[in-house]
Amino acid sequence: MNYENILSSFQNNITTITINRPTKLNALNKATIKDLHEALKSADNDKNTKVIIVTGSGEKAFVAGADISEFANFDSKKGKKLAKKGQELLFSFIENLSTPTIAAVNGFALGGGLELAMSCHFRVASDNAKMGLPEVSLGVIPGYGGTQRLPQLIGKGRAMELIITAGMIDANQALNYGLINHVTTQAELIPFCEKLAGKITRNSSVAISAAIKAINANFKDGVNGFEVEVSEFGNCFDTEDFAEGTTAFLEKRKADFPGK
Numbered sequence: 001m002n003y004e005n006i007l008s009s010f011q012n013n014i015t016t017i018t019i020n021r022p023t024k025l026n027a028l029n030k031a032t033i034k035d036l037h038e039a040l041k042s043a044d045n046d047k048n049t050k051v052i053i054v055t056g057s058g059e060k061a062f063v064a065g066a067d068i069s070e071f072a073n074f075d076s077k078k079g080k081k082l083a084k085k086g087q088e089l090l091f092s093f094i095e096n097l098s099t100p101t102i103a104a105v106n107g108f109a110l111g112g113g114l115e116l117a118m119s120c121h122f123r124v125a126s127d128n129a130k131m132g133l134p135e136v137s138l139g140v141i142p143g144y145g146g147t148q149r150l151p152q153l154i155g156k157g158r159a160m161e162l163i164i165t166a167g168m169i170d171a172n173q174a175l176n177y178g179l180i181n182h183v184t185t186q187a188e189l190i191p192f193c194e195k196l197a198g199k200i201t202r203n204s205s206v207a208i209s210a211a212i213k214a215i216n217a218n219f220k221d222g223v224n225g226f227e228v229e230v231s232e233f234g235n236c237f238d239t240e241d242f243a244e245g246t247t248a249f250l251e252k253r254k255a256d257f258p259g260k
Contacts, residue, residue, distance in 0.1 A: 001038065001042065003039060004031055004032075004035060005032040005035050006019055007057070008039045008042075008043070010048070010049065012201070013048060013049060013051065013197075013201045014049070014051045014053060014194060014197045014201070015051075015052050016052075016055065017036065017043070017052060017053070017054050017055075018055050018056065018057050019056045019057060020057045021057070022057045022058035022060070022061075024064075024067065025060055025063075025064035026058070026062065026063045026064060026113070027064055027065055027112075027113075028066045028067060028113070029066075029067035029070055030070060032067075034089065036090055037089045037090055037093060040093065040101070044097050044099045047259050048259070049099060050099065050100075050197075050200060050205050051099065051101075051201060052099050052101040053101075053104050053190070053197060054101060054103050054104065054116070054117075055103070055104035055105075055106060055189075058106075059128075060107045061106070061107040061108040061109075061113070062106050062108065062109040062113050062116075062129070063108075063110075063113025063116055063117075064107075064108045064109075065110045065111035065112055079143070083143035083144065086144050090116070090144075091115055091144045092119070094116075095119045095121075095145075095216060096216060097121075097212075098205075098212065098213075099260075100200055100208055102121065102123070102124060102193050103116070103118075103120035103123040103124070104124055104189050104193045105117050105124065105171075105180065105189075106128075107126070107130070107186075108130050108131075109130070109131045110130070110132050110133070110168070111133060111135055111146075114133055114146065115133070115142060115144040115145050115146045117131075118145065118150065118153060118179075119145065119149070121212065122180075122181045123179065123180040123181060124180060124184065124196070125171040125174060125175075125183055125184075126183070126184060126185065126186040127172075127183055127185055129171040129183075130171075131169055131170075131171075131174050131179065131180075132162060132167055132168035133146045133150065133162060133166070134168070135163075135166070136163065137166040141163070142163065146163070147159075147163065150162065150179075152219055153179050154177040154179050155177075158177055171183045204241040205241070205257065206239045206240075206241040206257075207236055207241060207242075207245075210233075210235060213228060214228050214232045214233075217229070240258050241258065244258065
């Protein structure tokens with residue numbers, strides 16, 4: 001597919017999706033959110049894609065925030081609709097993808113940009129990255145899951161401070177907080193993510209999908225994560241991947257998993 005605001009490429013079982021609005025520091029507008037939804041959906045449905053990497057074009061920004069000009073004149077009704085639709089189309093959508101998704105954070109990840117990165121299954125940042133949720137400085141709060149996911153990742157106290165001061169942290173502080181998994185140079189960011197993705201592609205896509213469901217379940221209200229784990233664990237026993245994985249182990253060879 002041809003997209004207006006993103007680029008999508010595929011190689012070695014990895015789909016890389018690049019937000020391509022460098023003159024706007026890759027800010028998220030409605031069209032970009034729609035493009036991302038379609039590209040992510042396509043990659044998730046592609047049996048050959050085993051890992052997705054999401055990044056931003058240029059050297060300055062992953063995503064510097066939402067496109068404020070689109071909602072500066074909204075009332076409360078329109079604001080609620082904006083947040084709800086955005087979460088459904090993109091942020092919650094990414095979190096619940098069956099294909100593991102890595103955020104390669106190059107440069108600024110602010111507001112909706114950090115919320116996008118936090119929606120991915122984990123994050124790697126370049127050493128020039130800056131992260132924050134500055135929404136309260138505009139008289140609003142994070143609306144794409146930021147008030148929920150940031151405390152899950154770094155704890156309530158640190159999240160509260162970061163959100164209500166509208167402050168920014170650098171990559172090393174983000175690593176110390178547990179917001180990101182690794183820090184690299186900007187030149188090594190994508191190669192490092194591809195190396196991590198390569199480790200993932202050797203494993204069972206079916207089992208990985210089940211693991212994502214089980215891990216996410218622990219963070220959903222009214223859901224017993226242990227019960228979901230038991231269910232997903234049991235379901236694995238009926239899959240071709242389980243048969244191949246256990247047979248390969250017993251035969252002392254590498255497993256050749258059939259894919260999604």
